[in-house]
Amino acid sequence: MKNGDKFARKGLFDLAPYVPGKPLEEVQKEYGLTKIAKLASNENPLGISPKAIAAMEAEIKNCFMYPESTSFDLRQDLAAKLAIDPDQIFITCGGDNVITLIGSAFINEGDEVIIGTPSFYTYTLTTNIMGGTVVNVPLTDLTFDLDAILAAITPKTKLIFFCNPNNPTGTIVPKEKVADFMSKVPEHCIVVFDEAYFEFAQCPEYGDGVEDYVKKEANVIVLRTFSKVYGLAGVRVGYAVCAKHLCNAFTHILPPFPLSRLGQAGAVGALSDEKFLKDTIDNNNIGRDYLYQNFDRLGLKYAPSYSNFIFVDIGVDAKAAAEEFLKQGVIIRPGQGWGTPTHIRVSIGLPDENEQFIKALEMIIG
Numbered sequence: 001m002k003n004g005d006k007f008a009r010k011g012l013f014d015l016a017p018y019v020p021g022k023p024l025e026e027v028q029k030e031y032g033l034t035k036i037a038k039l040a041s042n043e044n045p046l047g048i049s050p051k052a053i054a055a056m057e058a059e060i061k062n063c064f065m066y067p068e069s070t071s072f073d074l075r076q077d078l079a080a081k082l083a084i085d086p087d088q089i090f091i092t093c094g095g096d097n098v099i100t101l102i103g104s105a106f107i108n109e110g111d112e113v114i115i116g117t118p119s120f121y122t123y124t125l126t127t128n129i130m131g132g133t134v135v136n137v138p139l140t141d142l143t144f145d146l147d148a149i150l151a152a153i154t155p156k157t158k159l160i161f162f163c164n165p166n167n168p169t170g171t172i173v174p175k176e177k178v179a180d181f182m183s184k185v186p187e188h189c190i191v192v193f194d195e196a197y198f199e200f201a202q203c204p205e206y207g208d209g210v211e212d213y214v215k216k217e218a219n220v221i222v223l224r225t226f227s228k229v230y231g232l233a234g235v236r237v238g239y240a241v242c243a244k245h246l247c248n249a250f251t252h253i254l255p256p257f258p259l260s261r262l263g264q265a266g267a268v269g270a271l272s273d274e275k276f277l278k279d280t281i282d283n284n285n286i287g288r289d290y291l292y293q294n295f296d297r298l299g300l301k302y303a304p305s306y307s308n309f310i311f312v313d314i315g316v317d318a319k320a321a322a323e324e325f326l327k328q329g330v331i332i333r334p335g336q337g338w339g340t341p342t343h344i345r346v347s348i349g350l351p352d353e354n355e356q357f358i359k360a361l362e363m364i365i366g
């Protein structure tokens with residue numbers, strides 16, 4: 001413990017800080033590389049929508065003024081798209097921020113928070129900082145185990161974080177199973193549907209947290225983001241869609257200006273760009289099939305992905321492999337942090353990036 005650490009909130013040091021994927025610039029310098037496939041953070045390989053760029057460029061000159069505090073225009077557009085009251089939508093500085101705000105709004109010391117494991121790290125961090133008790137429920141077959149989560153509910157359970165599709169495994173729980181689960185969750189629990197990859201998961205067996213639960217006034221908050229399919233990870237735009245009776249608590253903890261002018265303009269632009277959305281999903285489907293085929297050929301097991309990344313067992317130490325990948329100009333995420341030491345999570349890239357990844361993989365495991 002360093003001098004000064006005694007001032008920090010209880011529980012702050014129970015966890016290591018979040019370690020993001022290596023920035024492109026750092027890897028380029030460190031390994032003397034020019035062509036790098038950055039497949040570690042589930043970013044959009046097509047970049048930013050041209051409409052988002054144009055909107056942000058037009059907004060730059062206004063940036064001496066504070067932004068509109070509730071992201072009014074963006075909320076109107078989202079509300080129209082989701083066919084919901086704009087007052088049930090809260091725009092934040094990234095989806096991560098939705099999670100911390102949920103923590104600030106709802107977690108009291110001693111409240112239990114159920115988290116599937118492995119899943120998104122911020123749930124654990126937020127719960128800990130707020131003095132809640134993390135109740136880890138392991139995944140079954142790399143998928144959220146909703147029966148086990150039901151069994152873990154106690155009178156102290158306040159929140160359940162349900163990541164669907166799940167990061168890092170990419171799996172979903174079919175909507176009938178979710179419905180069965182929701183019919184059994186007691187009234188004193190809020191279920192957070194983390195739908196950061198919603199747009200990639202579109203298929204008949206995937207549900208829709210807003211349509212199925214928020215609109216039916218269940219104790220549900222849905223998280224979505226502009227970082228993935230909309231390509232705005234660097235601008236930081238996320239949002240929560242809350243059941244009406246939960247909005248008041250949420251309103252009370254919002255910072256005065258959660259999202260910058262550039263963020264608001266960029267997200268409005270991105271939301272209007274149907275072509276970019278379609279191109280992103282098409283590229284993702286093509287890349288996913290290509291990677292599946294190659295994993296099959298190499299005899300590697302992977303979880304079925306409903307997202308823009310794949311969780312695959314490469315059969316060797318993933319941390320050592322990640323270093324080797326870096327030397328080949330490929331950045332991936334090793335599974336050590338999730339307790340899966342031979343798995344990696346690889347984002348689906350452009351066709352040439354996927355090829356570069358497969359070539360490197362063959363060298364590493366061959």
Ligand SMILES: *Cc1c(COP(=O)(O)O)cnc(C)c1O
Pocket residue numbers: 093094095096097120163166167194196224225226227228233236237238
């Ligand atoms: C990416 C992601 C988010 C939110 O990311 P932001 O960039 O903060 O919007 C939330 N949940 C999961 C599971 C994610 O993968």
